[in-house]
Structure formats: C-alpha cells, structure tokens
Amino acid sequence: MKKINIIIAIFASMFFWGCSNGDHQENGMLENIKKRGVLKVGVFSDKPPFGYVNEQGEFDGFDVYISKKIAKDLLGEKGKVEFIPVEAAARVEFLKSNKVDLIMANFTKTKEREAVVDFAKPYMKVSLGVVSKEGKIKDISQLKGQKLIVDKGTTADFYFTKNHPEIELLKYDQNTEAFLALKSHRGVALAHDNTLLFAWARLNTPFMVGIDVLGDEEVIAPAIKKGNKDFLDWLDQEIDKLTKDGFMQEAYDVTLKPMYGVDIKSESVIFEK
Incomplete structure (x- = not known):
C-alpha cells in the first residue's frame, strides 16, 4: 500500500510539474514580455509599404507603424520593440521557436494557419x-x-x-x-x-x-504562439481600441495613402471605426 501511495505521489508531482511548466508558462507570456521590457516582433524587411528597411536603415511601413503603437501601449514606450526580419515561409516557425513574440508580417488568416498559431482580431482586408x-x-x-x-x-x-x-x-x-x-x-x-x-x-x-x-x-491579423491566452486577449482588446479611436486610419494615412493615392479607398483595406 505504501508503494502504491508513493507511485501515486510521483505521478501527481509529474502532472503538477508538467502543468506548471507548460500551460502556466504559456499563459504567462504577457507578464514575461513586461518583465523583459521589449516586444519582439517579426516583420518583413522587403515588402513596402507594409514592412521594409528605409533609407535611414530603419524598419518602416504599415505593420511597423502599428507595432510601435502596440509596444507603447504594452510597455510604455514605442521604442521598446525589437524588429526581427522574417520571410513568408518562416513566420510560423519563428513563433514556434520563440524567436518572436508577435508576427506583424502581413499575415493572412487561414484555417490551415489557425491550426498552428493563434490569430488576434484582424486589422486589414x-x-x-x-x-x-x-x-x-x-x-x-x-x-x-x-x-x-x-x-x-x-x-x-x-x-x-x-x-x-x-x-x-x-x-x-x-x-x-x-x-x-x-x-x-x-x-x-x-x-x-x-x-x-x-x-x-x-x-x-x-x-x-x-x-x-x-x-x-x-483578413490580415497579428499572430502569436498557440496557448498564450493572456497575450491573445490583450491583443484583441488592443486592436479593437486602435480601430475605434482612429489609429488604424492614422496608420493608413501615414504609410499607405501616399503609395495608393486616390484610386484606393481606405475602407477597402482597413476596418473602419
């Protein structure tokens, strides 16, 4: 009987350890980013006007403009963001391997991708x-x-x-x-x-x-590693806020409108407040 109790205790501790170092860790991602003080964002470096490196050698574009605002609202300063260049085929892997916290690389939401990453609310059509x-x-x-x-x-x-x-x-x-x-x-x-x-x-x-x-x-939406519900909930609220308070329109006017001119209407590209 004593041996059985010991075995049960061992399995119980293994189960507890697995939960506390798996799901708990994943669900604490938002707090981990805050403790680190830097948001790591995967963006394109060669896809103007969405993500590219400008003449000053800095990341620029629609996705970059929004990412800086997300970093400011999350960490207090828009400069508390590290941009990491990604290629289209590597976006999922960068999330899975924890190279980035967030993908803002013109990532179209599809059923196939939803099976391997979590998408927040969309910000673009x-x-x-x-x-x-x-x-x-x-x-x-x-x-x-x-x-x-x-x-x-x-x-x-x-x-x-x-x-x-x-x-x-x-x-x-x-x-x-x-x-x-x-x-x-x-x-x-x-x-x-x-x-x-x-x-x-x-x-x-x-x-x-x-x-x-x-x-x-x-639709195009921010993507994060699966299982991080706290970060996903925060992003959903953030995208809602940025849309309703007109920030998405601001981002469009600054980065996309100069490229599109009057031929393209903003409502065909972004979600209106």
Whole structure:
C-alpha cells in the first residue's frame, strides 16, 4: 500500500510539474514580455509599404507603424520593440521557436494557419491579385502553360497549388527576388496580395494589376504562439481600441495613402471605426 501511495505521489508531482511548466508558462507570456521590457516582433524587411528597411536603415511601413503603437501601449514606450526580419515561409516557425513574440508580417488568416498559431482580431482586408506587364493577364485562363511567380508559403502559393495545378509556379523565398524575376521576364505574371500589388505597380511601370481580386476576401491579423491566452486577449482588446479611436486610419494615412493615392479607398483595406 505504501508503494502504491508513493507511485501515486510521483505521478501527481509529474502532472503538477508538467502543468506548471507548460500551460502556466504559456499563459504567462504577457507578464514575461513586461518583465523583459521589449516586444519582439517579426516583420518583413522587403515588402513596402507594409514592412521594409528605409533609407535611414530603419524598419518602416504599415505593420511597423502599428507595432510601435502596440509596444507603447504594452510597455510604455514605442521604442521598446525589437524588429526581427522574417520571410513568408518562416513566420510560423519563428513563433514556434520563440524567436518572436508577435508576427506583424502581413499575415493572412487561414484555417490551415489557425491550426498552428493563434490569430488576434484582424486589422486589414486582403485578396489575391495578379500583376503583369501592361496588365495583359486579365484572366486565370491566360496563365495555362505559362510561368507564374509567387512567394513560398504565401496564400498565393497555396491558392494556385490547390486550385490550378495546371499552372507552373516559380517560387521564391523573398519579395525582392520574386519581383526581380518578374522584371527579368522569368514569368509572365506574379500573384500576391492585391494590397501590395496596387502599390508596387504604381512605382513600376509598365506593370499593372490585371486581376484585382482573386478568390475570397480574407483578413490580415497579428499572430502569436498557440496557448498564450493572456497575450491573445490583450491583443484583441488592443486592436479593437486602435480601430475605434482612429489609429488604424492614422496608420493608413501615414504609410499607405501616399503609395495608393486616390484610386484606393481606405475602407477597402482597413476596418473602419
């Protein structure tokens, strides 16, 4: 009987240890960030106007602008943020391996991604688009037998792999590589988020967005490692506040409007208060 009690005690302590060092640790992420005093955010370094390195060598763009505000509201100063460059295909892994606390790298919320990370409330709307020289590609049927450029691990990659296996995809790790491939005529067109393509095409004539909307409208949201309910709840409240008090509109006006001009309406890109 004594041996049985000892065994039960051992299993009980193992169960308690597992809970206290697993779920408890995960759910204490918000407090851990506050203690550290720095918010680690994964952003793009080559995707203007959302995340890029400007001429001063500093991270800039829509996602960066919002991230600084999140850091200020969480830690008291917008400078208490460390930006870590990520590539599209590595965003999930950066969260899983604790390299970042938060992904603000134009991350589209999908069912597949929801299975491996937690998304907070969305702050942006997006659809796929296709850009080509002079906008000649206006229909998916024109891509059959042609080479289409995409970034690895993006919704464009997933969409065409699943729905159009007849189209040959040229996949690149970085945005700069993908757009250079388009300019070098390695592919007849490039598929990406339409919000990015609208801005890029304005600066890169004679390229035009021939297909404005492809597939369903989706949303972009902050993403964190699964299981951190305290941090997720805080982010949900933060995104609500930033939307309702007009900060998201401010971020749009400062970072996106100069790139989009009057052709794109803010309500088609961000959520209104």
